[in-house]
Amino acid sequence: MKELLEKIFENIYSNGLSEERYCDIKEFISEKLISEYNDYVMNREIVAKNKVNTLDIVLPNAKVGDYYSQLLKIEDEEIIEYWIEGLKKTGLEVVSEIVLDFQKEDNTMVQGSANLEVFDNDNIECQKQVIGTKNKGLVIKGNPIMSGDFDLTLKYKYKGWFDGCNILERKLRFAINPDPRSLWKDIPTDKNIKFYKDDFVSEYVTVLANDKGLQKDIVAASKRGRSHAHEGKARDDDFKLYHNDENGWYIIAVADGAGSAKYSRKGSEIACETSVEYCKQALQMPTELEETILELSKAEEGYSNRSISTLIYNIIGGAAHKAHRAILDVVKANEDQVRDYATTLLLAICKKFDFGWFVASFWVGDGAMCIYDKERQYIKLLGTPDGGEYAGQTRFLTMPEIFTPESIMSRLKYSIEEDFSALILMTDGVSDPFFETDANLNKVEKWNELWENINKEVDLTDDNSESKNQLLNWLDFWSAGNHDDRTIAILY
Amino acid sequence: MRRLPVYLLLDTSGSMYGEPIEAVKNGVQVLVSTLRQDPYALETAYLSIITFDSSAQQIVPLTELSTFQQPNIEANGCTALGEALALLAAKVDMEVTKTTAEVKGDWKPLVFIMTDGEPTDDLNKGLAEFKKRKFGMVVACAAGQGANTDTLKKITECVVQLDTADSATIKSFFKWVSASVSAGSMKVEETCKDVGGLSELPPPPPEVNIVV
Incomplete structure (x- = not known):
């Protein structure tokens, strides 16, 4: 020089x-050259930076609890080494990509600097960093333990880098979603509220076998929805079961108090209690009804029997109307509005005769009520839900228009069945996630799915009273976007 | 399941360059990370971003919150609001599920429009397409004094105005949008009804003035 x-x-x-x-x-000359040199170095850095900054590096979002694995690879001649910092808190780690084609593996580079000692901001200790190269990328993997947005740093060295040059970096934003289940709180309902109701309840009605063989039992469970639990609000659903051990009549009621109505939890309770009580009284000595049913069982199919319609109208229609009146009485006594007690009602009575089963029902509002037989792949929907084209336009037991004679008639159904796997009554908290629309209620495949799903967790064998707890647990099934109270009653 | 689609229409014209556009980017980021912590929104709300400058483009298609990736947003060009409305109408047709006998469709979309100037294209053409679609609620935000609230009133009843387009004000607008999406997700789940009007949203912060 x-x-x-x-x-x-x-x-x-x-x-x-x-x-x-x-x-x-x-x-x-020295000054000039040094300045020129510095510019040269800076240019080299800028070129590398521009290159890396324009690279399309996307780390898909992770989710707490879900295993994550994502390859990050920079295949560029100019970028010789790179690594990631800032993952410590997330529970994820970085490992080297497994390259199957050993011919392509960059041996010199990997062996020379596979483990570089660097200072990680998350950890006041030196730790080994896994280095990525052109031929061997980095894999971010593991089970994320913490949700949030994390600012990761991608650090890298460019071609020609030597000790003393700057290590360059690019920020990477990395999101870890919480598990939605962990976001839902479960706040018990305040027991001092007006019309307090337990957050969940289950019941089993055992009907012992008699000289005619095994008898069907009833199991039912009702549980607050996630949205109610999240805010410490009460369950709005209800149910009531009854079996007359003397004469064999079963009575089942399920009701769904309207979400927007203040005291619908009371409305659904009155609806179930009153209608079941009414039927219970009416079915103490139902001689006329049973005689008519026997007559009906001998008649040809399609034969319409006016006296059975009248009897059903009086018993079940009467029960529904009695429940309607009972709600009005409570409304009056409490000086509330009728709409504050809005509730649906699904009510069924049935009995096994020598010829088979007689089932009769009344249905107002949404939800579903159906006779299902797995063997015969047979379903009989006991009415149609009052859904309308748009959700939320359901009818309620509290509405006076429900009780015109035509409306009552259209809501009553009766049926003679040889046998069936189950008579199922449920609120829309269960029917919506499984059936989604009213049209799907008519598809036996959908009922098969529901039945299989229940039977996976609930042991529906005769006299198994433990199944009420299994059914209660089953009600916790996860379905995104479906947070309603859930109630189901099964006669099987 | 029924999704609650949320469309953000963001003005990325040249006048937004600098502080305003940085605030918008930041706003989107805060919006998404806040909503991810809300169980109703995380399960229900889906987000799309349409930006408009000299032309309109959907930079984020309707995406589940959990997979949403922050897009790169830059400001330059004019204000093609008309085109943005037409694009919104087209995307709603494509992305929002309609109710059929077998499928329960999505909730009616929520739309938040933010602009800082007068449209430079033919607003009426896009507006006509936009008006043919059904939305749960449309909020138009005039960011600063440059935007004409009368023009925005043609798009929707719900017009709000920010006194200035500085970062603090834009930030509080996005916070309000986030609270609104939260409230909307909860409303549809609890009442099974679409979001209908401004009165169903949380009250806006003092920086966000409702234009009557």
């Missing part, structure tokens, strides 16, 4: 050069 300078000076300053001038020029 020195020789080179002197040669230049000899050529330009052929007349000689003073010592001062020489030093000055030397200083000037």
Whole structure:
């Protein structure tokens, strides 16, 4: 370098050069060159930075509890090494990509610097960092333990980098979603509220085998929905079961208090209690009804029997109307509004005769009520839900228009069945996740799915009273976006 | 399941360059990370972003919150609000599920429009397409004094105005949007009814003025 300078000076300053001038020029040239060099270094950094910043690096969002694995690879000649910092808190780790094609593996680079000691901000200790190269990427993997947005740093060295050069970096935003289940709180309902009701309840009605063989039992469970539990609000659903051990009549009621109605929890309770009590009284000595049913069982199919319609109208229609009146009485006594007690009602009575089963029902509002037989792949929907084209336009027991004779008739159903696997009554908290729309209620496949799903967790064998707890647990099934109270009653 | 689609229409014209656009980017980020912590929104709300400058483009298609990735947003060009409305109408047709006998469709979409200037294209053409679709609620926000609230009133009843388009004000607007989406997700779940009007949203913060 020195020789080179002197040669230049000899050529330009052929007349000689003073010592001062020489030093000055030397200083000037040094400054110039250093500045040029710094620019050169900076340019090299900028080129590398631009390259990395424009790379399409996307880390898909992770979810707490779900195993995560994502490859990050920079396949660029200019970027020789890279690694990731900031993952410590997330529970994830970085490992080297497994490259199957060993020919392509960048052996020199990996062996030379596979484990670089760097200072990680998350951890006041030095730790081994896994380094990625052009041929061997990084895999971020593991089970995320913490939700949130994390700022990760991708650090890298460019081609020509040597100790003393800057390590460059790019910020990467990485989101870990919480498990939605963990976000739902379960706040018990305040027991001091008006019309307090337990947050969940289950019941089993055992009907012992008699000389005619095994008898069907009833199991039912009702549980607050996640949205109610989240806010410490009471369960709005209800149910009531009854079996007359003397004469064999079963009575089942399920009701869904309207979510928007203040005291619908009371409305559904009155609806179930009153209608079941009414039927219970009416079915103490139902001689006329049973005689008519026997007659009906002998009649040809399609034969319409007016007296059975009238009897059903009086018993079940009467029960529904009695429940309607009972709600009005409570409304009056409490000086509330009728709409505050809005509730649906699904009511069924049935009995096994020698010829088979007689089932009769009344249905107002949404939810579902159906006779299901697995063997015969047979379903009989006991009415149609009052859904309308748009959700939320359901009818309620509290509405006076329900009790015109035509409306009552249209809501009553009776049926003679040889046998069946189950008579199922449920509120929309169960029917919506499984059937979604009213049209699907008519599809036996959908009922098969429901039945299989229940039977996976609930042991529906005769006299198994433990199944009430299993059914209660089953009601916790996860369905995104479905947070309603859930109630189901099964006669099987 | 029934989704609650949320469309953000964001003005990315040249006048938004600098502080306003940075605040918008930040706002989107805060919006998403807040909603991810809300169990109703996380399960129900889906988000799409349409930006408009000299033309309109959907930079994020209707996406579940849990998979949403922050898009890159830059400001330049004019204000093609008309085109943005037409694009919104087209995307709603494509992305929002309609109710049929077998499928329960999505809830009616919520739309939040934010602009800081007058539209530079033909608003009426896009507006006509937009008006043919059914929305749960549409909120138009005039960011700063440059936007004409009368123009926005043609799009929707619900017009709000920010006095200035500085980062603090834009931030509080996005906070309000986030609270509104939370409230909307909860409302549809609890009452099984679409979101209908401004009165169903949480009250806006002092920086966000309702234009009567």
